[in-house]
Amino acid sequence: MSFKEALDLRVVKIEEILAKYIPKEEGFQKTVLSAMNYSVEAGGKRLRPMFMEESYNLFSQKYGDDCESREVLHAFMSALEMIHTYSLVHDDLPAMDNDEYRRGKKTTHVVYGEAMAILAGDALLNYAYETAVKSIRDAKDAKRVGEALIVLSRKAGIYGMVGGQTVDVEAEKRNEELSEEQLLYIHENKTSALIQSALMVGAILGGAKASEIEIMEQMGYDIGIAFQIQDDILDITSSLEELGKPIGSDEKNNKATYVTLKGLKQAKQDVVTISEHALLLLQQLPGNTIFMKDLIVSLINRRK
Amino acid sequence: MSFKEALDLRVVKIEEILAKYIPKEEGFQKTVLSAMNYSVEAGGKRLRPMFMEESYNLFSQKYGDDCESREVLHAFMSALEMIHTYSLVHDDLPAMDNDEYRRGKKTTHVVYGEAMAILAGDALLNYAYETAVKSIRDAKDAKRVGEALIVLSRKAGIYGMVGGQTVDVEAEKRNEELSEEQLLYIHENKTSALIQSALMVGAILGGAKASEIEIMEQMGYDIGIAFQIQDDILDITSSLEELGKPIGSDEKNNKATYVTLKGLKQAKQDVVTISEHALLLLQQLPGNTIFMKDLIVSLINRRK
Numbered sequence: 341m342s343f344k345e346a347l348d349l350r351v352v353k354i355e356e357i358l359a360k361y362i363p364k365e366e367g368f369q370k371t372v373l374s375a376m377n378y379s380v381e382a383g384g385k386r387l388r389p390m391f392m393e394e395s396y397n398l399f400s401q402k403y404g405d406d407c408e409s410r411e412v413l414h415a416f417m418s419a420l421e422m423i424h425t426y427s428l429v430h431d432d433l434p435a436m437d438n439d440e441y442r443r444g445k446k447t448t449h450v451v452y453g454e455a456m457a458i459l460a461g462d463a464l465l466n467y468a469y470e471t472a473v474k475s476i477r478d479a480k481d482a483k484r485v486g487e488a489l490i491v492l493s494r495k496a497g498i499y500g501m502v503g504g505q506t507v508d509v510e511a512e513k514r515n516e517e518l519s520e521e522q523l524l525y526i527h528e529n530k531t532s533a534l535i536q537s538a539l540m541v542g543a544i545l546g547g548a549k550a551s552e553i554e555i556m557e558q559m560g561y562d563i564g565i566a567f568q569i570q571d572d573i574l575d576i577t578s579s580l581e582e583l584g585k586p587i588g589s590d591e592k593n594n595k596a597t598y599v600t601l602k603g604l605k606q607a608k609q610d611v612v613t614i615s616e617h618a619l620l621l622l623q624q625l626p627g628n629t630i631f632m633k634d635l636i637v638s639l640i641n642r643r644k
Numbered sequence: 645m646s647f648k649e650a651l652d653l654r655v656v657k658i659e660e661i662l663a664k665y666i667p668k669e670e671g672f673q674k675t676v677l678s679a680m681n682y683s684v685e686a687g688g689k690r691l692r693p694m695f696m697e698e699s700y701n702l703f704s705q706k707y708g709d710d711c712e713s714r715e716v717l718h719a720f721m722s723a724l725e726m727i728h729t730y731s732l733v734h735d736d737l738p739a740m741d742n743d744e745y746r747r748g749k750k751t752t753h754v755v756y757g758e759a760m761a762i763l764a765g766d767a768l769l770n771y772a773y774e775t776a777v778k779s780i781r782d783a784k785d786a787k788r789v790g791e792a793l794i795v796l797s798r799k800a801g802i803y804g805m806v807g808g809q810t811v812d813v814e815a816e817k818r819n820e821e822l823s824e825e826q827l828l829y830i831h832e833n834k835t836s837a838l839i840q841s842a843l844m845v846g847a848i849l850g851g852a853k854a855s856e857i858e859i860m861e862q863m864g865y866d867i868g869i870a871f872q873i874q875d876d877i878l879d880i881t882s883s884l885e886e887l888g889k890p891i892g893s894d895e896k897n898n899k900a901t902y903v904t905l906k907g908l909k910q911a912k913q914d915v916v917t918i919s920e921h922a923l924l925l926l927q928q929l930p931g932n933t934i935f936m937k938d939l940i941v942s943l944i945n946r947r948k
Contacts, residue, residue: 430763479790498677502763502767
């Protein structure tokens, strides 16, 4: 099976798992449930649950029966994708990036209105935690699932994604030039944090040791930074058809990016260097790392 | 000590606990931390952490050493107040109720801007969960803390508060007359859910049995409904000075309330009837219930 086939198969399987964990559209609150599911079903690369599952696979091959069950893993995979989705729904709001399209589809607030989009984002975030905490009932080791919850919440919040978003929003508002340090803080938190969460939670549930969880955190940092620089590059070079969102939207919003800061050539070089560092870390991991390696490499070469 | 003195003392103690659990304002993301803390420190009745602590006290007197530690309780009290606060920050947004004042102070989006208020709400919600899940490390029984987390997340989300908010928002948008069933759904979820959460989480951490947790859920339903009807009554009858927010804001927003549906006289009668039902349930609880009783009675007679 080619990497592309393996990748497509995993996306299908992840979407089957997500379909089991998203809520049924029934009851008085049907509209918000429909808005939540619209947002989750809008597609995307499903990278975060994919990294989580792969990380879990590597360590559970090594540590065998000590690890948590697939049910616990699937709950966390779904929870993380819901967290990612809520962040997109809120990011797209008129008061934020004011984007009307994402992945070629109308954004949630365009379809459901602004108030419902705010609430659908809130609902997704709450339901993410509800989904993850419920898995404690299936836990072999509730304290271990607790550690996974701590990583999930920390990397999503003010010491993770939300922290990065706020610095990003503020920089735009002030219309200041960003330093490289500030931009890396934004990328580390806005993008790396949830990939770190994916890799670390997968490792924790798979029974990894502290030193191994740390390697996953470093690897997640690298992958997120490389991914985000690549995003900045694509924003300049890609076309609407390929990307599914308006090109140059960062430029439109007068946004400082890695490319405006370091130039296109240096940015492209840095994606390669950082990704290679991630692959070096990968060599320290147990089990069959071929898919993870291919996945990281594909992120470097992606065109959308 | 009078009830008023006991109440004031508890508010002071709860605010001391909150001060320990809200994040330090430092780092690149200082602004969002400041916006979070501004929102939490804006005051209010601290009813939810108060109910949680009191519920815990009743059951831990009965079940003694089996119960979770004060540290775990305090983390959950803070988490619930953060969840309550995030919901206010988002409710006040221009796309929602568009309120510029709350508790006599400018709302978060007026002070920090709309984008930052959205993110501060998101940050509070994430940090609420981060605070609560971290307490698993101190748990005597991690599965029991897990049950408390399940209640916390369920009552905050689509089968709780957010569910109620969305039905409320939709009804307003459509400008339809609400049925009593719909209005009670909104009140049950928008208001009762977090009081149920307070009472149930306190009971769980205090070692209560399933039947006792159920009584707390019923009592929380009653208290929330009575509280919300009283709120609807005050919105019509109170003055700006007393309430700290513009009077008639529900009417301004063309909002169906319990009072417009059933009339002022019936609404006042129902507050008394429902509160008395809550007090009947209270008689089934262990320990010294005097403060809890006074607290419920004070909610009936409150003027702001």
